[in-house]
Amino acid sequence: MLDKPTPTEATPLLADLWDAAHAATLSEPERLLYRSNLLGSDKRITNYGGGNTSSKIMMADPLTGAEVEVLWVKGSGGDIGSMKLDGFATLYLDKLNQIAASYAGPEVEDAVVGLYPHCTFNLNPRATSIDTPLHGLLPAKYVDHVHPDAIIAIAASADSRAITREIFGDEIGWLPWRRPGFELGVWLQQFAKENPSAKGVVLEAHGLFTWGDTPYACYKQTIDTINRAIAWLAAKSEGKPAFGGVKVPTAAPEARLAVAAELMPRIRGLISGERRMVGHFDDQPAVLEFVGSQALDALAPLGTSCPDHFLRTKIRPLVLPFDPATQTAADLLPGLEAAIAGYREDYAAYYERCKHPDSPAIRDPNPVVYLIPGIGMMTFAADKATARIAGEFYVNAVNVMRGASTVSTYRGLPEQEAFDIEYWLLEEAKLQRMPKPKALAGRVALITGGAGGIGLATARRLASEGACVVICDIDEAALAEADAGLAKAFGRDAVASLPVDVTREETVIRLFKEAAVAFGGLDILVSNAGIASSAPVEDTSLALWQRNMDILSTGYFLVSREAFRLMKHQARGGAMVFIASKNAIVASPGAAAYCTAKASEVHLARCLALEGAPLGIRVNVVNPDAVLRGSKIWTGEWRSQRAEAYKVGENDLEEIYRQRSMLKLGVYPEDIAEGVYFFASDLSSKSTGNILNVDAGHAPSFTR
Structure with a gap:
């Protein structure tokens, strides 16, 4: 023994x-x-x-x-x-x-x-x-x-x-x-x-x-x-510096986040073809030790050794030279496209050198692993789990290189051996057995008001079609509960949750940085955070008016502006969907502040549709009406105020709205989510600046 x-x-x-x-x-x-x-x-x-x-x-x-x-x-x-x-x-x-x-x-x-x-x-x-x-x-x-x-x-x-x-x-x-x-x-x-x-x-x-x-x-x-x-x-x-010691010191956490938030969407835009890629960021100590080391330039090109490693990471990573002490992300961005193009050329040459007469066709030649000294590692794949696992495998490879180079000389697999495993016919057969991607596979959606009825139903709908979802809400307790439920249903890799107050510019800006790092970028924005209020105009205080404007108008502006910036930077287009209201089209007595703010949302969407069209960014609106079930805005004064306006009990409101509709049907969060999915998916790829009413029929709300 x-x-x-x-x-x-x-x-x-x-x-x-x-x-x-x-x-x-x-x-x-x-x-x-x-x-x-x-x-x-x-x-x-x-x-x-x-x-x-x-x-x-x-x-x-x-x-x-x-x-x-x-x-x-x-x-x-x-x-x-x-x-x-x-x-x-x-x-x-x-x-x-x-x-x-x-x-x-x-x-x-x-x-x-x-x-x-x-x-x-x-x-x-x-x-x-x-x-x-x-x-x-x-x-x-x-x-x-x-x-x-x-x-x-x-x-x-x-x-x-x-x-x-x-x-x-x-x-x-x-x-x-x-x-x-x-x-x-x-x-x-x-x-x-x-x-x-x-x-x-x-x-x-x-x-x-x-x-x-x-x-x-x-x-x-x-x-x-x-x-x-x-x-x-x-x-x-013991006593030996790992990887020959430090060459590039590690940047502070905020600086690492800032660089990752700038780089990841741009990388994602450059490597996403017919299928969009999802990113993962890792700045754990083992990664930072390696990317900032003296040995990085010598070891990284050698590639990984274990077949399990390079099947997921490709044989070698792309190293992006960087010094956080003297540079910012802006210094990296101009050379990024050429660096990735160079990697693709090298990969194609590797394929041509090593291929056999019966080898499968060349696969995606883009890098999977990106190493940035002082910042960390980014990995990209067709879904978040695969990107994360690729990163985990490269950390395994880092640990292997550390040990081997400390006690001996590290050796990667010979190139031909690596190719013969990567393009093994049996491995190709395994890939061909994989299920067809879902409609929104590889896409990232951010949903404000994501812990409430419509927002949560939308998150479920988009995740069910393969999207990664970032749910955001000011109610952190409800957000945690929603996050746990989504993770249980769709897996932890499919969901992230981030608190936000949409009325505060600095928190909205940080939200999009963190969202960009969570999944690598953004394809879909669902702007849904909201409140509701009811009061005769003479009783509408300036504070009530301003609160509606802050959340429903300014909040929508701040969120959509940051989403627009991120989508433009990513250069892959995108889809924005505003959850407005029937009240954006037809006024209601006793709700001037709410109706006015909602109307501003619709016009903001039209403006963004004009500016976004040349960039492939589509902006559309879903107008719900009387979605009581699961909605947080119907749990407070709004419910009692509307019940009082209709002279009925609060429990009778749903039936009142059902009977008021032309189709005599109730409208539920899942119905709104279906409308959002239509505008977020390629089903509506030729639609922008449009309004979809999901209200069971309300003639005064007809848009034409």
Whole structure:
């Protein structure tokens, strides 16, 4: 057994989280899931979607009833930290061994994958992973394959084999780089046969395989092996400056936010083609240490080593030279387009150098990872989760480069090897299986009044079509509740919430900075923050008049002005939708302040439609009427005032408005959200300066 490493405060070791009492209550497949989820719960063990786990389990054959050995292994595209039982592929082990008996070598590697479905046990629809033979051909019953930063730091170093031997002796072996597949499975099988006392293998430039005779023994072997590497690297690194020390000092947090808010929308505009990209910003200490280091210019071009890393980050990042002590974002912007164009040219040349006759067509040649000294890292992808995960993978790569360059010389994968994995036909097949993007995929919407009835319904509607939504509200308690509900329904990556008082210019300006950094830019503005008031004109105080104007007129102006600036800077067009009111078209007695302010919204939208058209920015209006359900403006004086005006009880108001409508129908927040979706989507791509009444029919409000 490995010597127990000594933990330090700076380099905490992994904890043994196995609960033996709980594990004893589980079935064999459930113990595999438990082991997998534990390993995937710590990104120091493996990154999102990385690694796989397996167990060989005796089960009754559904055809014969006889006991057969079944390989349970994580299926293609899953994540061991969050997967469920249906995430495992199941294969007859004897049939997989039959493939091994006839395996003719690497020239049939891809063809062999087509045989895996013939090994399927119990008609399991889960597609098998390319790593299936690596698990199936090992004799051990329980196998873990993970990508710990500490192990890959060793695996990606020039002295990988010698360091592995120094740390682990005979207990953990070493195999040279080989692309994952059946041949590597045969290598692992041969290694285990020749080294029966070994408990695992370090795969050069790739990761770690460990195994055991029980689920816990396998889990414990994985944890202990990683901890040994963590402790060894910490001891060897002590007193040595990471990455050769600091070259560019880190800017203050506000300065980093300012630069990111300027750069991200412009980058997004330059790299978004038919599909818009979503951005993620990361300025955690590990990132700042790397981007500001002496070694950045030498290490970044080498690219990442582990296949799991560069499949999501591309082989290398784009470094944007910058010094926050002497420069601002304005100094970066003029050269940005040329820098990205240069990266595209380099990527196209890499594709041409490395492609094979049957390679898939070149994919998006734009950078995924952008590194800015003193500021941080920006990553872009087709959705927020993919952009965030790409950033997480690059942080893994940074950790690997730190460790490898401290104890040896860091080495990325050779270019051809990297290409052969990036453009592997099997990887292309996985991409082709992905579902078709939704109508608003890759778009970012900001909704003021987002915690109220119409705003929240709109956020749900847009998110259901794939948009990322930023909900904003002055009511922070309601905002937090709305945020939690949206995150539960659509995932944390699809929603952000930011408090705002739309009447205060400085808070609105900051709102759009933070929104730009949250998702990389803006495509849709829904201006919806509102109040309602009712009073005869002689009883309308200046304060009441001003409050209506501040929120409904000035607030709409401030929000739309900042959205207009951001969309213009991004240079990808956009859609603005104002939530006005029936009262913007037809006056109501006893509501002069409200009606006047609402009318100003409509005319502001018309003005913006004129200015926005040359830029592809469309501006339209949805006019609701009598949307009581879920609306915050109908919970206060407005409800009682309108009930008094109609001489009815407050609970009778909804029926009053229903009967007043031409269609005799109630109008709900979801109805308004449907109108917003129409104007926000490409369904209305040729509409601007328009008004859509969603009021169940109110003849005086007809616009023509």
